[in-house]
Amino acid sequence: MSKNVRVRFAPSPTGGLHLGGVRTALYNYLFAKQQRGDFILRIEDTDQSRFVEGAEKYITECLNWCELIPDEAPHIGGTHEPYRQSQRKEIYHQYAMQLVDSGHAYYAFDTPEEIEHMRGKLKSEGKSNLQYDHHTRMLMNNSLSRLPEETSKAIDQGIPYVIRLKIDPDAFIYFKDMIRGEMTFDTNNLDDKVLLKADGMPTYHLAVVVDDYLMKITHVFRGEEWLPSAPAHVMIWKYLGWENAMPQWVHLPLILKPDGNGKLSKRDGDRLGFPVFAMNWKDPKTSELMKGFKELGFLPEAFINMLAMLGWNDGTEQEIFNLEELIQKFSIERIHKAGAKFDFEKAKWFNHEWIKKLPVSHYSSRVAGMFTEMGITINDTEKFNKILELVKDRCTLLTGFWDNAHYFYKPPAEFDTASLTGKWNDDKKDFFESFITLLPGEAGWNSSSLENIFKTLAAEKKIKAGELLMIFRIILVGSKTGPGVFAIAEILGKEETIKRINLAIAQFVALNIK
């Protein structure tokens, strides 16, 4: 019988959730759901100095927006509570002590200055390895270099200390990464990582291992930036005697900046003009607002789809997947090894595809909200949806609906007069004045009958329909782009259409367009 799959997404609440974070959460989620396992949200808040108010709430809101709902989480609960590491302090302390007792960890009393001094000294001696490790530890101030009595005395006196992992030299650590295969590390290159900080909090290294063990995590999906410390984690699993329960490692490739160097960071969004956060994030300390994909007009379906494809594909030509399909088809074997540069153009393409694919009713209330913000209240949902349906092909972002449909709710404020020059004359004016007298009653008000009347009249007046069509469009919309004119007029209604024709004629005359 195979173990029940349990995975965790373990962000630290230090700010907004960016692309890479959401993708890690997504891959965790997809794998868990595919294997009918559990997806756990654990908050890694062991660094009190970096704690940011509201970040945890923001993270859960992002996951909700993306529909990546955890089975266990701080706000949901679960059988392995608590899910915030800051509330598990004693647990880590207990295991740190176990490591000390078994000789795999030790007390270290060095101040940051002393460590700095050691590094400086090593450097001046031309050493390239400046680590606190088996080479240097006997030279430092710790329970290994001191007599036991001295150590207990220092502890009793309340001298601050950390607990460090004691890495045994001259050995190799082997482990398998599900993306990269067999990994080998020489323990001589590993340092004695701090396990427990002077403030009593664990470092990430101790906390992940302890929690992954206690929470029965079977697969660890995390960014590739963790690969160099993975051997230390494996050592902790061993030293704690849990080697048989060790999870499978899945180190995900990084999401890189579009323009070359480095992993995508929060700053790149501003610099290159695209969001890196899932949703708007306002830093409580600086009040700085970082834009989010959601507010920019992304659909969660598109956001997730785009992220899933950044580093994974199912081997076919299919690119558009919904969550359900992703759950079915996701496979660790098909995750790429190399990092991927983020491409905002492609991200927008995914959104466009989803806008076209989904029924407008799926997002019309969100779009209506945007109209409200622009000062137009939508009362008639049916009509609104009809409008959205008419223009959705030309909207890449949800915010694009405003640009492409606002004219249905207010007459054009200005006209594309440049396109009118040379086209507008008294004959055309006469045509539109005649046209409005021919408009049918409400019952016959539809685009095809309108088109009929329009073209018959044009033939009678011996004017080319093409030129009239363009003018008609400018009259109704203000510009020469958009869906079919008669479809626009149909939605506008008879009164509004007549009103706009009169208004435009008056304007054209006033502006003396020829």
Place this chain on the structure above:
RNA sequence: GCCGCGUUGGUCAAGAGGUUAAGACGCCUCCCUUUCACGGAGGAAUCACGGGUUCGAGUCCCGUACGUGGUACCA
């Protein structure tokens, strides 16, 4: 510096020794549409380099280059 990881068009990528090296985004041309978009048809553009192994290498091995991550009492 040291230690890892990686490298197929500008970008995302298929490819598991024998292919005319898919497809998508973006770009360009044309068609459709009396507009724009959608849709359709085309086009330009790629295996980082050097050595092996092999009858044969984008695919395997070794080097080099480049990129990237780590090197914290941050995660």
